Amino acid sequence: MIAMDQIIREGDPILRQKTEKVELPASEEDKETLSEMLQFVKNSQDDEMVKKYQLRPGVGLAAPQIGISKRMLAVHFTDFHDKSYSYGLFNPKILSHSVEKTYLQNGEGCLSVDRDVPGIVPRYARITVKATTLEGEEVKLRLKGYAAIVLQHEIDHLDGVMFYDHINQDNPFQPPENSTPAE
Numbered sequence: 001m002i003a004m005d006q007i008i009r010e011g012d013p014i015l016r017q018k019t020e021k022v023e024l025p026a027s028e029e030d031k032e033t034l035s036e037m038l039q040f041v042k043n044s045q046d047d048e049m050v051k052k053y054q055l056r057p058g059v060g061l062a063a064p065q066i067g068i069s070k071r072m073l074a075v076h077f078t079d080f081h082d083k084s085y086s087y088g089l090f091n092p093k094i095l096s097h098s099v100e101k102t103y104l105q106n107g108e109g110c111l112s113v114d115r116d117v118p119g120i121v122p123r124y125a126r127i128t129v130k131a132t133t134l135e136g137e138e139v140k141l142r143l144k145g146y147a148a149i150v151l152q153h154e155i156d157h158l159d160g161v162m163f164y165d166h167i168n169q170d171n172p173f174q175p176p177e178n179s180t181p182a183e
């Protein structure tokens, strides 16, 4: 079971590395790892588990955050329109994105960042992601709003990008051009 002491914190160079693609079909080892990542995210949303293992709540986790420099991520969340997403994804790739941007009004946090970094994190409002799921099926996900934000945060980790890299240093709370908040 993945616990907080296994989460790599900022400062570790692995968080700034570009990850390697996963050989498909995925090995049993990579499938086991991705399954544990998904279970960690689910556990982090369960009050009992949070209390028992002092977990920080999360809606996603990327492999570099547990010290594995591979292109795989797990997400588990319900968006503002009550649409639920629960995926382990291998080799996710953003095929296209909108010009319009969106953002979480309260900014973003990261399980690998043990400090508050205030500010708006501009994200594409709509993205199309191609990936292979934990179950081995190729999917094309058309995401918008909150779901688009979560996937962009996780895919950034696979390219060594942290959420605060996107914050406008001159005016962190200035909404980006051509953007609307994710409601």
Ligand SMILES: Cc1nc(NNC(=O)[C@H](CC2CCCC2)CN(O)CO)c(F)c(N2CCN3CCOC[C@@H]3C2)n1
Binding pocket: 044, 045, 046, 056, 057, 058, 059, 060, 061, 062, 065, 077, 107, 108, 109, 110, 111, 112, 149, 150, 153, 154, 157
């Ligand atoms: C938005 C949010 N971010 C939480 N934390 N940060 C994370 O998930 C980081 C990834 C998210 C940061 C912004 C976009 C992606 C983890 N990251 O570093 C992985 O790369 C939350 F915990 C959270 N929710 C709301 C839903 N709630 C349902 C019930 O259970 C608790 C849960 C809490 N929403």
Ligand code: NI
Binding pocket: 109, 110, 111, 112, 153, 157
């Ligand atoms: Ni993160």
